[in-house]
Amino acid sequence: QPVLTQPPSTSASLGASVTLTCTLSSGYSNYKVDWYQQRPGKGPRFVMRVGTGGIVGSKGDGIPDRFSVLGSGLKRYLTIKNIQEEDESDFHCGAHHGIGSDFVWVFGGGTKLTVL
Amino acid sequence: EVQLVESGGGLVKPGRSLRLSCTASGFTFGDYAMIWFRQAPGKGLEWVGFIRSKAYGGTTEYAASVKGRFTISRDDSKSIAYLQLNSLKTEDTAVYYCTRDEGAGVLDYWGQGTLVTVSS
Numbered sequence: 001q002p003v004l005t006q007p008p009s010t011s012a013s014l015g016a017s018v019t020l021t022c023t024l025s026s027g028y029s030n031y032k033v034d035w036y037q038q039r040p041g042k043g044p045r046f047v048m049r050v051g052t053g054g055i056v057g058s059k060g061d062g063i064p065d066r067f068s069v070l071g072s073g074l075k076r077y078l079t080i081k082n083i084q085e086e087d088e089s090d091f092h093c094g095a096h097h098g099i100g101s102d103f104v105w106v107f108g109g110g111t112k113l114t115v116l
Numbered sequence: 117e118v119q120l121v122e123s124g125g126g127l128v129k130p131g132r133s134l135r136l137s138c139t140a141s142g143f144t145f146g147d148y149a150m151i152w153f154r155q156a157p158g159k160g161l162e163w164v165g166f167i168r169s170k171a172y173g174g175t176t177e178y179a180a181s182v183k184g185r186f187t188i189s190r191d192d193s194k195s196i197a198y199l200q201l202n203s204l205k206t207e208d209t210a211v212y213y214c215t216r217d218e219g220a221g222v223l224d225y226w227g228q229g230t231l232v233t234v235s236s
Contacts, residue, residue, distance in 0.1 A: 034222060036161075043120075043213050043226035044161065060224060092161055096221035103177050105151070105163035105221070 001097045002028040004108035011114040012083050020111050022076040022093030031095050032056050033076040035069065038090040038110070047091075050076045080113075088115040118142040118225045120214050125230030132204055136230055138197040138214030145195035146170060149217040152188060152199045154210035155229070162210070166217070167197065182208075204234045 003025040012018035022033055035047040046060035050069035059067065066084075070077045080087055094107040124136040138150065151166035165178035167188045176188050187200040197214055211229040218224040 036223075043228045044215075044223075045226065046222065046224045049222060057220075057222065094161065094223075103166075104179065105153070105223075107161040107163070109160040 006108035009112040120227035122227040122230035136199040140195040146192035150197040156210040
């Protein structure tokens with residue numbers, strides 16, 4: 001099954017842009033990855049799915065246009081433009097793998113975004 | 117409005133049991149697979165297991181770390197998914213979340229979580 005790797009933290013200034021990275025382990029370059037936002041003390045919130053061709057399907061409910069994704073090789077990116085205070089969150093990338101009884105969801109360790 | 121509300125968490129001693137509930141509203145519960153995750157303090161999300169909809173047999177799958185100890189069930193008439201936690205260990209301490217599979221593995225709505233603390 002794939003392993004997803006995320007840097008533990010990053011920061012960005014109010015109004016600036018930031019790109020978060022999720023790296024798939026070798027051999028899984030065709031995998032789609034889902035991004036989730038988790039505000040402090042809350043459950044995760046689906047942001048959007050990304051493959052090598054970009055967004056797959058629709059954004060989650062209420063996700064603003066400031067959020068976009070790209071995918072290249074083993075990397076899956078989430079970019080947030082014009083960062084707002086409410087964007088301060090943990091961002092998780094995840095993927096599901098397998099079929100039938102051999103089925104798992106795997107997640108990266110999450111990236112904590114601090115808004116300065 | 118889709119809502120998922122977990123309940124049933126608390127402080128429990130190692131080796132004991134606990135049953136968590138996930139009460140759903142705002143959608144046709146029986147049409148969806150329901151999935152449980154957990155998040156240990158300061159850690160990332162860990163998949164626990166899921167239950168398919170009745171249309172797909174209502175069968176269950178579990179992570180290796182909980183297989184044989186945890187059981188997922190559902191009551192479609194009440195729109196509730198359950199997670200039975202048996203033989204609890206200190207490493208099971210986490211916030212437990214339920215979510216639904218919107219399709220193709222997209223987990224579009226999550227609950228707020230319920231904290232399970234396993235300690236003597």
